[in-house]
Amino acid sequence: MKQSKFEPSEEVLSGDTTDIYFARTIDILRSEGLNPVATMEVFTSRAGMLCGMEEVKALLAKVLPEDNREVWALSEGETMDSKEVVLRITAPYQSYGLYETAICGILAHCSSWATAARECVAAAHGIPIISFGARHVYPSIAGIMDYSAIVGGCAGCSSVAGAKLAGIEPSGTMPHALIIVMGDTVKATIAFDKYMPPEVPRVSLVDTFKDEAEESLRVAEALGEKLDSVRLDTPGERGGVTADLVKEVRARLDLAGFSKVKIFVTGGLDPERITYFLESGAQVDGFGVGSYISGAKPIDFTADLHEIEGKPIAKRGRIPGITPNPKLKRVM
Amino acid sequence: MKQSKFEPSEEVLSGDTTDIYFARTIDILRSEGLNPVATMEVFTSRAGMLCGMEEVKALLAKVLPEDNREVWALSEGETMDSKEVVLRITAPYQSYGLYETAICGILAHCSSWATAARECVAAAHGIPIISFGARHVYPSIAGIMDYSAIVGGCAGCSSVAGAKLAGIEPSGTMPHALIIVMGDTVKATIAFDKYMPPEVPRVSLVDTFKDEAEESLRVAEALGEKLDSVRLDTPGERGGVTADLVKEVRARLDLAGFSKVKIFVTGGLDPERITYFLESGAQVDGFGVGSYISGAKPIDFTADLHEIEGKPIAKRGRIPGITPNPKLKRVM
Amino acid sequence: MKQSKFEPSEEVLSGDTTDIYFARTIDILRSEGLNPVATMEVFTSRAGMLCGMEEVKALLAKVLPEDNREVWALSEGETMDSKEVVLRITAPYQSYGLYETAICGILAHCSSWATAARECVAAAHGIPIISFGARHVYPSIAGIMDYSAIVGGCAGCSSVAGAKLAGIEPSGTMPHALIIVMGDTVKATIAFDKYMPPEVPRVSLVDTFKDEAEESLRVAEALGEKLDSVRLDTPGERGGVTADLVKEVRARLDLAGFSKVKIFVTGGLDPERITYFLESGAQVDGFGVGSYISGAKPIDFTADLHEIEGKPIAKRGRIPGITPNPKLKRVM
Amino acid sequence: MKQSKFEPSEEVLSGDTTDIYFARTIDILRSEGLNPVATMEVFTSRAGMLCGMEEVKALLAKVLPEDNREVWALSEGETMDSKEVVLRITAPYQSYGLYETAICGILAHCSSWATAARECVAAAHGIPIISFGARHVYPSIAGIMDYSAIVGGCAGCSSVAGAKLAGIEPSGTMPHALIIVMGDTVKATIAFDKYMPPEVPRVSLVDTFKDEAEESLRVAEALGEKLDSVRLDTPGERGGVTADLVKEVRARLDLAGFSKVKIFVTGGLDPERITYFLESGAQVDGFGVGSYISGAKPIDFTADLHEIEGKPIAKRGRIPGITPNPKLKRVM
Amino acid sequence: MKQSKFEPSEEVLSGDTTDIYFARTIDILRSEGLNPVATMEVFTSRAGMLCGMEEVKALLAKVLPEDNREVWALSEGETMDSKEVVLRITAPYQSYGLYETAICGILAHCSSWATAARECVAAAHGIPIISFGARHVYPSIAGIMDYSAIVGGCAGCSSVAGAKLAGIEPSGTMPHALIIVMGDTVKATIAFDKYMPPEVPRVSLVDTFKDEAEESLRVAEALGEKLDSVRLDTPGERGGVTADLVKEVRARLDLAGFSKVKIFVTGGLDPERITYFLESGAQVDGFGVGSYISGAKPIDFTADLHEIEGKPIAKRGRIPGITPNPKLKRVM
Amino acid sequence: MKQSKFEPSEEVLSGDTTDIYFARTIDILRSEGLNPVATMEVFTSRAGMLCGMEEVKALLAKVLPEDNREVWALSEGETMDSKEVVLRITAPYQSYGLYETAICGILAHCSSWATAARECVAAAHGIPIISFGARHVYPSIAGIMDYSAIVGGCAGCSSVAGAKLAGIEPSGTMPHALIIVMGDTVKATIAFDKYMPPEVPRVSLVDTFKDEAEESLRVAEALGEKLDSVRLDTPGERGGVTADLVKEVRARLDLAGFSKVKIFVTGGLDPERITYFLESGAQVDGFGVGSYISGAKPIDFTADLHEIEGKPIAKRGRIPGITPNPKLKRVM
16 A cells, blocks of 8 residues: 555545534444444445545555454455445444545545546557546546546556656647647647657647648658657547548658658547547557546445444345455455 | 635646646747737537636636736636637736646536536425535545535535535535444434534434334434424335335325424435426425536536737637627626 | 036127127028038237137037037147137038137137236246236136136136136235234234134235335244245335345345245236346245236237138138148047 | 116125135134224226226125215216226225225226227217227126227127127127128128118128229129128238228229218227328228227226224325325215 | 420330330230220329429420320429329320330439429528539439429539520539649639639639648638639548538638638538538538439339220229319410 | 440530539640649449449540550449449540549449349349339430349349340330220230230239239139239239238139249339248249339449559548559459
């Protein structure tokens, strides 16, 4: 467990982000002097890839009494089935009852991002996917979102915060804004090349002012061997990026002798669209995926008490006692 | 503008949560000595309720040069059409280029929550909606999510952080956990009543161990006049909460003389389900909505440069120059 | 042929239940002195299980002249294909022309019940099905309906008349009315046990006043070893009987040491619903099926003349002459 | 109440056709000495036309104690809404508990037939409908089925038993069998005319051996003014009866001077098909409907106890106490 | 009747293009000495606009005996309903029997083109439609196809032969081939302007080598006031012509002062697509429609004999005698 | 190449049927003195059977300079995939540019007819298909349409012109008109037999005045051994030709000893309907297909320039240079 990475924040520890009724529950139980050892199980509402467990464990390590706790869990990035129990905590209830909201929320959001990323990665059959969705989420989760995408198999991400969490370098090309401010794609590409450190790949965005094929040839001629890729991001108003466009740009680059220049595609990508490119035989060298990953619907998790002081119990609709799951490993 | 409420965080100001290519763009432009006055417009990909603008304004107030800026915007909570421009910034590009990711992200997420909340509120025709979805999102956004739900018309929310941002008291009943730990619904309800301050309404959750109608009568008899409501949250394994269940509990409470006790419904609610209750004639007194609001898909926003030093310009697919929108008001 | 069982009724023999035009036809032919030996074939409009043939044969045995008749038929309970000829009669037309309506009607209704029962039995993969649909049909056919369901594979039926025809004991549990009159499920179950002969299995209906799981444990504790089964019949207003409910009741009975108590399910069952229980892994020990069997749409049968005095003939749309069907056996 | 018409049969009175568990319930209550005055309500599962109530009343008149009974009911042929209470009995439970199965069964089947007939009548906009479905039901219900069809608005029926119950003459034309036995349609029609009493309309079936239009002209020429109608019953193998066929036969009859000869259509008719003929402008003078009416799925009825000795009670899922329905009239 | 325009061809008059069985029929009738005055009616299988009647009349004028003929018909371009009789010929059968194939074929094809054209014209609400589909049909019908499109409301057509038949000038812009051969759009446009007569509008095709918006500005600057329109024909590989593209080209032309230059759209157009442009608010000045018109499925016409020597007759399925249609006018 | 068969017509050679803009292009290039050797490729928009290539080759042989041309093509009747290049011409552009419209049009229409015919032939599994659609197309293409149907696999065609092009005898039976004029089917059949040369098969159309089965027996008895087939063409008003009708006519013919008389079916046939007859087991001996073949939607073909003077070039959306297709053979 990398504690430094997922140090629980003050707002979580204080109960500020929790549902108020858990805070009240702890108050009542304290007043009543009730603090039984209770077993809580957390299960997922649908299948996918589990993510967020590292952070949950960091939280539990901080709040559970070291001498009276037992925690079983699946691992970060492990596959989970619908209804599968992914976490089981046995400890005095007052020590962790307040954090049910946070535990469920962390797993819900992180697992949804990792699962969506995994779907794109599976569809791409080895072609790298970069997570480009930071712009579609609230800034305070841009980092954890990109971290989860990396857990899900993405080869890179655009946010600095996400790259830090995942222990990699952030990825990125250039925005339309740079080209518009500089007035020309070739000029912007040359400036990019001039100032950026050598390890940053030269990727030129070629749909801003001119036909993509024409612009690809212009930047290739301007940068020569140094050009790593062109990025196609044609807007929907112009038909979006199609497999035919990729094939044509590829053919025209090859005809002009630039067969080493790669093609990177972005804009409205999801597993279905990625599959379309692959099935059409368009030779894409990388995909940048945005809101399909970052806007993935959280996967609901549910927490239930199943034992109180060792005795099976459950609310109506649930089975009392421990739910067997041989995949669970003891982690604490 | 309530600056204290939406003070920009260090991670946003530092560019840590931004897409790396904006950071690089600013580097390049600085190296080139280019800092033209540029006009950026932000438009939404679909219709809904705008939210997050207060926070965006707080950010811009901090970063734009006071003597060389002009900002036009729609207001927090205002309705927006598909493709409508909601924000127009004119200022030296280096002062704000780094924040395109954060600006789009704040609006995307907050507007999605407010819009989803608004849909529930519209469906409920005056019956109060409480936002109960904190458990389905990453903890660091529980507060802003609940704030946005309140902007969208919710009467309350369960997270402490959200209530603070919205300037109200948090709402909540009791969790199944309290009842399971105490072993009986009546016992838990009496304890709740004993320790909670008088202004907290006594709402008893009645589906944990016994038939909902039977349990409703038991808690009503135990608390008498003090009981404000019963909360029905029947799990799907037991058929969920149905309009018929609500009608029957209402009838049995009335028959036993408890016609003042209200009925609060939670579990899998969305506008369609709320409409079902209303059209079935079930007399619900409040709804708690979870993942329909908190898991709403972010509404993509797009930022485009439309003028450089007063001259119309635009990338392919967009119209150069200012996009007229008489609804915009100058805010800075 | 068990003639005692299917003695033709006076109203059939008199022609009272026939279509008037057959009575008129016989009148005309008599007046004209026409009574040729005619061959009539009866075929089914859709595939299924043939039933009612025993009764049809009893009727024909009574009305056809013994020395001038030839009857070929499929057997009771035999499978039939769409359009298959199931009966072929060769005899003087005046002897049987009046009974075309009755013959078609008996086969139509009995075959529909047997076919529907067969579908349920097939879906249940060995778990017994009891026919519980007498309450949905006109009383004079309750017996023949339940008889047909037994032919279709049901293990029992609830009507006394049906059980008599099928030569078995009627099956049944207890109605909600008994429990409501006695005021409590446990009390009603004890009274049932006190007065019923020992060979009647003790099956307690557990959804009348309390939660099904709670009530199951109460009756199990009250009757101990004598309790054979609990019956779940949760109404739609409470979500109906679900696989999850069955699993939970099973688990709670097992936890309490009552693993020998069986679970019998009723309410809105059909092959699709039965399959749902099996595929969900819910351990049901018996199903009671009502209107899916008793309200099955009659399978239309059609009777056509194909030979007159040995010469092939047919109306337009049909093929003149005998229709070959090697499955037919000579029965008269 | 016409008691002679609906004298309860011995098999109903004896409990032979009931579900065995009602017989057992009466045994148990007798042994316990329990016979409270109980109120049972019967409601329908879907909207339609109520039928069978006359027979139910005849049964109740026989079994309920005259000095301790109160019965409220809708009338035979009255419209009922989904879930509407159509019958309320207050009497000592032992006097009627045994008959719950029969009461529900009578109403279920009769109402389904009347409702289906009503739908055909509504679709036909005044063109008479004759019930022709006796051949698709078990003979013992042919009569009550046709009676119900008449209650539903049919102008006639083919079974003798049904006509008796409804107090009318049975209707019918001639079967294909008569024509096939006689070898020619014209010959059969002339024989029919020769022997049938004058009040029976001469309706000739014209699709047996020759083209329908050709045969229509042949029989019209043979019978002249005496021919009332031709009946079209073209089998599906020949395309069934179509609106175009009706129009053509009409036109050819008119051209030949037989504009008074009517056209009667049978074969696979239901409200949708009847509407098709009317909307196509085909001039049909009468429809014969078979299995749409006789094979209509029984409308489930449910009986619930709502008061015991004047006190509201009900099983889970139902509302205790009397269900208000101002349409109910006291009938006993 | 403009005889010069629709002079019957030798291959039609000779019977070369007819179904062989009509030639044989005439042979047989001649051998038998049968040549009755017969009335043939021609009706359409579906609604639409009638076209080809002028040519049919020219044929009939040539073959029917002047002193023994009566022809009633709808007019060229008149609306017809499904099943409507559009032509009625009364004359000696031998004079016209051979031409049934040709008459039906002319009306079938011409009416389908006119009807499809009419649908486009209706969708365009006044914006001119040019028929551009000659390239999708066999050359010998290019002219009559374009003539029919003009009857259907098109403002022009691209084929020389069609324009001649319709009495107008052919319309056209320039093909991609000209631009590719000349190597540059501006160069080709200047050459076009240099050599074409002044009355030919200068319409430049702007999607061959460069971005459409960029190319539009280049040709506008090169030709100045002389440029009439730009034509957008973006191929599907590049997303086709979209409403957004039209709006953007319009806006960029206007910004550059070329608001008089019109925009002409071609490529995959049909009424639905035309409606899309109009509903999207894109300001299109003309549409070129190809295969939707030229490849329209022929509208089947059927010819039936309804009278022989004044006596009503008809084959099965049709009504004997004259079919009344007050819209028919006597034309011969 | 059979030049006599496909001699290019004057209207094609003159450019009369071409799009005007090709004529203008040639004018401009002549004025500019530009006549480069250009390579044009023609590809199909969808898969099918190529037809019309013989005629295209005859045209090219006439117009291309013998000493400076290279033509590669697929063969008449060869299968082609979607987007496949079927023709590649390299020659001075002025020699063939004018004929792009005609080349595309010939291939479009002929390939659509051949492809549709091929689909019917495939569905018929060896039962012969006759092309009967001349009546649904403009007369000038009746011949080429039937020729294409023969290329597609049809065993015969009804038009004289088509049979000539294909080098076979035309096929046909008799029209309803002959029977109506003669007043009786048997009479018409006898006359047909009397006057037609012996090699024309005697096929009698049997649905005009009487029931098809009855009429079949009548003509079989009248003609005896000479009768080759009966043709069923029952109109939709009488239910059309069904598999059951075919089976019944077959059975009645066989019963009467006419098992050698074949059954030929026409009316509304397409591959789906043909498959229905085969799957139903109806023994059809021949099908006559009309508008499915003759009204098949033309298959769009597109012509693109890919090289100018040996240098790769292409408009946007296409790949510059020769498109490899090993199936192409050099034909000139």
